[in-house]
Structure formats: C-alpha cells, structure tokens
Amino acid sequence: MKKKRLAASVLALSVCFSLAACAGGGAATPAPESTPPAGTAPVETEYSDLAYVQDKGTLVVGITNFSPMDYKAEGSDEWIGFDADMAKAFAEHLGVAVEFQEITWDYKVMELDSKTIDAVWNGMTLNDEVMAAMSTSVPYCTNYQTLIYPADKAADFEGLTSLEGLNVAVESGSAGEDAAEALGAATVPVQSQANTLMEVSAGTSDAAVIDVLMAADMTGEGTSYADLTYSLNLNDTQGLGSEEYGVGFRKGSDLVDAFNEFWAAAVADGTVETTAATYGLQDAVILE
C-alpha cells in the first residue's frame, strides 16, 4: 500500500515539476528580448517603447486582411497595400525589420498590451474607444460608413435618414456599430465586417453598415455578393464629419512621436501621395 501511495505521489509531483519546467522553458526563450519595464526602471529613467522595438530588431504590425490597406495579391505571399507599404517604409526608417501579423480585430488592444504586436495599422478608424485604449498617430486617411442592402430592394433604402425599425448587421465594436445605433437601428453585432454581408445575403438582417472602402471592394460583380449594393454616407446623415484613419500604438508609447515625425517627412517628399495613388486612395489620403 505504502509503495503505491509513494509511486502515485512521485508521479503527480513530477507533473507539477514538468508543468513548471514547461512554463519556465517558454519564459526563458523570449525573456531576454522583452526586458520588462520593471527590470529596466532602476537603470533608465523611463521605459521607451521605441528602444524596445529597436532592441529586438522587428516591428510587428497587427493587421487583418483588408484590401486596399493590407492584403496579398493573387498568387503572392507578400503583404502589400497602402498601410503595408507605409509600414515597411516606417520600419526601414526605424532601422528594424517589419513583420506582419494577422490578428483578430476584437483583440487588438490585448495584442498590443501583451506585446504580441507593436502597432495596429490596418485602416483603423479613430473613434473614442480606440483613442482611449491606445496612443494614436496623426490621422492619415478619411473614410465614411455606408449602408449595404439587397440590390432588388434598393428603392426601400435610398435616401433613408433613419434606420429605425431595421435589423442592421454591424461588426462588433466598429464605427459602423456606433453609426447604426445613433440612427436608431436594432443592431446585430457580428465578428467581422465580412460577416455582416453574409447576414444581409442570407436575409437574417435587413442591411449592414460597413466602411465605404470595404463596401466598394466586397460587393457587386465578381464577388459572392453581386446582389448587394450600397449608397448613403451615414456620416452625413448623422451630421458628422468624415472619419479618420490612424495608426495605434501601446498606451504612452514614444513610437507615436517617431511615427508622426516619419509621416510628416513622407508627406513632404511625396512618398505618401505616390503610395496612395498606387492603391487608388489619392482622394482619401490626408496631405497636410
């Protein structure tokens, strides 16, 4: 009896140790790269995110596959797009390599805070939630929210000034959700802007609210949503100005200053304008 008890205890203890070893092993490899602020605090006066990124040698850019900002051309494995190209230029300016990481949009703040990415650079609308949770750059592009609906019911939707009585699919936490709520719609929050279109297409929602840049890309001929169409500038309908896109960094990060400096130079020397023209964004980009 005693022997068995001992054997069981030893086995169970070995689990505890092997688990601890596992956790330790995971920690040991990345630890030198990710000097925690607590450790550096006594040496340096302030934690520098810029120094952290330059020290590890890569700028990890959090993106979603979103044409024309960050996407892959057919048959290619390279990330291109207005945001991707500018991110490459920014990394070069910092003297580090760039790494693109696809993320789940809902977790963008957690991705930043847990240091699994260093920037959110993906046609992100600067709304109150975003600006409260991250340090954001100067706005660099304009956008508005639009209403998507079935083409055969276009007559019911054109010229609407209120969405009351409609079930409207929106991306959870998006600027489109704010717009739909402000206009009195009953919202159906789903995981992504792409999923909102499936809702409309399947008839489970009456309409959807998404970015106009994306609407142009995803509806009409050559897509699975040939029977969907869009109109209405919902920002105008609400009496709001256009939205602005910005880049998000960790709260309090000094990468924001580095970015703003880089961006002003890139606007001045025409890099921004030529890159925008490559992706058809010359009217949307902010050149001031």
Next chain:
Amino acid sequence: MFFTSQEFQTVAAALNSGFLKTLQLFFITLVGAIPLGLVISFGSMSRFAPLRWLTRTVVWVIRGTPLVLQIIALFYVPGMKDLFTWPSGETGRMTAVCVAFVFNYACYFSEIYRGGIQGVPVGQQEAGLVLGMTKSQIFFKVTLLQMVKRIVPPMSNEIITLVKDTSLARVIALQEVIWMGESFMKGNQGYSGLVWPLFFTAVYYLVFSGVVTVLLGRLEKKLEFFR
C-alpha cells in the same frame, strides 16, 4: 470546370495550408495529452488527500471553463502582466494554443482513465497478488491493459471532438482551416466576397474524422480478444 479553375486552385491551396496547421495542432495535442492525462488521473486517485484535492480542483477549473477562454488567457495574460512574451509570429501562437489544448484534453482524458482503471474488478488485482505479482506488475500487466480496452469508445468520442475543437484556435489568429475559409469572405489573394470556401472546409473535417473513426474502430476490434 469549377474544380480546375484558378479560383478553386487558389482557395484549395490556402485551405490546405490551413488544414496542415489543424493537423499539427491535432497530433501535438494527442501526443501530449494522452500521457499527461494518465499522470493527472494518478493525481486524482492519490491516497494523499491534499494532492488528490489539488488535482481535482485543477481538473474542475479546466473542465469548468470554456477552452476558448483558456486560450485567450494563456496567450494574452503573460505579456500583459510582464511575465513573459510569446515568440512573435506563427510560432508563439501555435505554442500557446498547443499548451492550452494539451492541458485541457489531458484533464478530460484523466477522468476517462480514472473510470477505466477503477472499473477493472478488484478480483483481478487480488488474483495478481495471489500469483505473487508486485504492485507495479499488477498495474501495468493487469489493470492498465484492461483499462485500455475499456476506454477506447469514450476516448474516440473525445478525439473526434478534438478534430473540430481545433477551430477554436483562430480566436488568437492561428491560421487554421476555418480562418483560411473565412479569409476569402473579406478578401484574400485577390478573391473577395467568396462564401463557399468557409462551407467547403466541412469537407476537410468530414474526411479527416472519417479516417479517424475507421482507425479507432480497427483499434477497438484489435482489443476484442480480451473479452
């Protein structure tokens, strides 16, 4: 012909690369969880009460919370609390997901093992003692052998569930097959607004779980001689 079209080729290539990740996660989970489950089951059957209660509490927490929540916590919390940072890129995400899956499934397996071990009649152990076998001989040659046969059907259930549970990994943007299917809805490699790739992933799951079912069925048959 649709199946020879450029669209199908591109989508299939993307889904294949996603499914490789699904398979990788599936096999790593099995290889890790099957032995770890046995160790955990010893913990929960231990006669040393504190260890028994500790193990059972851990099993309760792991079985009592959604796997998706465990993945999110395991991946994000260490970095947010400055404990450590997962390696960047696909490697870090895969490692975190594997750790979460192995531990989660090991806890379920441990209960199946416990049932299997405790279901072997005491008479068998007594017979072993009478024959002069040692405790460990009895465990490995009598109990464990019969437990393996008993646990095949419930283990098959868990393994089939695991095939489909791998899709939870996409919550931290691990690009497994469902993620790849969804990617064509909003646009990937020049195709956007395609819905069929998402539903087409079902074919991958069905074929794979079919293969797994057949293999487990054979294993069950092989163990029938115990009867």
